[in-house]
Amino acid sequence: MAKIREKLYVTVPSLFRCPISMDVMRSPVSLCTGVTYDRASIQRWLDSGNDTCPATMQVLPSKDFIPNLTLHRLIRLWLLSADPPSPESSADNLRSLLRPIQTGNDDLAGTLSKIAEFATSSAENRRKLASFPGFDAAIVRALAGCSSRIDVSENAIYLLDSVLRQNGNPEKIRRLILDARQQCFDSMLFVLRNGSAKSKIETVRVLEFLARDFQSSKSIVETQGLLSSLAGFLKDGGEELRDAVLLFLGVVSVTRSAKVELVNCGVVELVSKLLQECSSAKTAERCLRVLAVVATCAEGRAAMVAEPSCAAAVVERVTKAAKAAAEDAVMVLWSLCCLSGNVKVRDDVAKRNGVAVILLAMQRGWEEHVRSMCVDLIKVLKGACKNNGLGLELGSYDTKTTHIKPC
Structure with missing residues (x-):
C-alpha cells in the first residue's frame, strides 16, 4: 500500500x-x-x-x-x-483515504490535507474525486465538523468547491448540506472571517451554488453574521472576491427576508458606490442585478431613494450595459421613479437626460413588460422636465404596466 x-x-x-x-x-x-x-x-x-x-x-x-x-x-x-497508478490502485487508495472521514477518525486534518494535495495536482484528479462514490458525503461530513480549525475548514471548502465545479452530484450535495444545516454554514462563516483570500472566494462560490435553492437560501440568510460578512467584502475585498460576492447576492436575494437583511447590511449604499466607480463591465452588470432584485421590496426602494449616488449611477449604465443588465437598470429606474414616485429621484433622473437615455434603450427590441416600463418612465420624466423648465416636448404614450407585483 x-x-x-x-x-x-x-x-x-x-x-x-x-x-x-x-x-x-x-x-x-x-x-x-x-x-x-x-x-x-x-x-x-x-x-x-x-x-x-x-x-x-x-x-x-x-x-x-x-x-x-x-x-x-x-x-x-x-x-x-512520472509513473501514474492504475485505476484500481487509485480507487483503493481513495477509499482508504476517505474511510477516516466516514468513520470519524481523529486525524481529520491530515486526511483532508492528503486529499486536497491529490485534488490540486490536476483537473483529472478532481474529476475522479467528483465521481467517486461517497466522496461528496464524506466532505460534507468533514465540513460540518471543522468549524474551529482554519486549515481543516479551508481544505474542506476547497474540495467541496472542486466537486461542484466538476459537475459532481449537485442536488445530493445541497441535500447533504441542508441535513447538516447550521454546522456547515458555521464552518463557511469561519472561513469567511479567518481564511485566505482564495478560500473566501471558494466559500462564496459554494454559497452561490447553494443559494439557487429556496430552502438553502433561507438557511443562509438565517445564519447570523453571514450576509454582513459578505457585504463587507464589497468594500474591503479584492476584485475577484468582490465579483463573486455580487454574483452570490444576485442569487440569494430571492426571498423578502434576504432583501431586507441586505438592506440592513448597507448593501444598497455599497453597491451604488461601486457601480458609480467601477470600470469593469462585468462588475457593473452584477451591481445592476443586485439593485434590481432589492428594488422589488419597499425597504430596498427606500434605501435607494436615500442613497444619492444610486439613481445617477444607474442612469449612466442604461445604454452602456449588455441587454440583460440594461433591463435591470430600467427596472431600478422604474421602481424609483414610477413605483416609489419619489419626486427628488425623478427630477434628478430627468436632469441627467433620462428621457433621451430611455428612448435610446427602447430601440433594443425589448419584450413587452420592459417596453412598458420604458414608456412609464418617459411619461413621468416628461412631466419632470416640464416642471423643471427643461422644455422637452415628447409625443403621447399609453401603456398598462402590470408586470411587477411589489412587496
Missing part, C-alpha cells in the same frame, strides 16, 4: 504549478513581471478585463507574455518520468 500511495501522491514541484489554476502548466508563459502562468489561465484573466499580475497585483505596463521554453521542457521531462 505504501508504494501505491507514493504513486498516487507524487509531489508536484511548486514551480510547475500555475499560480491561478494550481494545475501543472501545459503551456507556461511569463508576464513582464517575471511570473509564469499557464497560457490558458492568464489569458482568461486578461480577457476578463484585469490589468494586473494575479500573483503580485502589480499593474501591467504590457499585457504581452512570452513562452517559458525552459520550464516547458522541465515539465515535460518530469511528466515523462
Whole structure:
C-alpha cells in the first residue's frame, strides 16, 4: 500500500504549478513581471478585463507574455518520468483515504490535507474525486465538523468547491448540506472571517451554488453574521472576491427576508458606490442585478431613494450595459421613479437626460413588460422636465404596466 500511495501522491514541484489554476502548466508563459502562468489561465484573466499580475497585483505596463521554453521542457521531462497508478490502485487508495472521514477518525486534518494535495495536482484528479462514490458525503461530513480549525475548514471548502465545479452530484450535495444545516454554514462563516483570500472566494462560490435553492437560501440568510460578512467584502475585498460576492447576492436575494437583511447590511449604499466607480463591465452588470432584485421590496426602494449616488449611477449604465443588465437598470429606474414616485429621484433622473437615455434603450427590441416600463418612465420624466423648465416636448404614450407585483 505504501508504494501505491507514493504513486498516487507524487509531489508536484511548486514551480510547475500555475499560480491561478494550481494545475501543472501545459503551456507556461511569463508576464513582464517575471511570473509564469499557464497560457490558458492568464489569458482568461486578461480577457476578463484585469490589468494586473494575479500573483503580485502589480499593474501591467504590457499585457504581452512570452513562452517559458525552459520550464516547458522541465515539465515535460518530469511528466515523462512520472509513473501514474492504475485505476484500481487509485480507487483503493481513495477509499482508504476517505474511510477516516466516514468513520470519524481523529486525524481529520491530515486526511483532508492528503486529499486536497491529490485534488490540486490536476483537473483529472478532481474529476475522479467528483465521481467517486461517497466522496461528496464524506466532505460534507468533514465540513460540518471543522468549524474551529482554519486549515481543516479551508481544505474542506476547497474540495467541496472542486466537486461542484466538476459537475459532481449537485442536488445530493445541497441535500447533504441542508441535513447538516447550521454546522456547515458555521464552518463557511469561519472561513469567511479567518481564511485566505482564495478560500473566501471558494466559500462564496459554494454559497452561490447553494443559494439557487429556496430552502438553502433561507438557511443562509438565517445564519447570523453571514450576509454582513459578505457585504463587507464589497468594500474591503479584492476584485475577484468582490465579483463573486455580487454574483452570490444576485442569487440569494430571492426571498423578502434576504432583501431586507441586505438592506440592513448597507448593501444598497455599497453597491451604488461601486457601480458609480467601477470600470469593469462585468462588475457593473452584477451591481445592476443586485439593485434590481432589492428594488422589488419597499425597504430596498427606500434605501435607494436615500442613497444619492444610486439613481445617477444607474442612469449612466442604461445604454452602456449588455441587454440583460440594461433591463435591470430600467427596472431600478422604474421602481424609483414610477413605483416609489419619489419626486427628488425623478427630477434628478430627468436632469441627467433620462428621457433621451430611455428612448435610446427602447430601440433594443425589448419584450413587452420592459417596453412598458420604458414608456412609464418617459411619461413621468416628461412631466419632470416640464416642471423643471427643461422644455422637452415628447409625443403621447399609453401603456398598462402590470408586470411587477411589489412587496
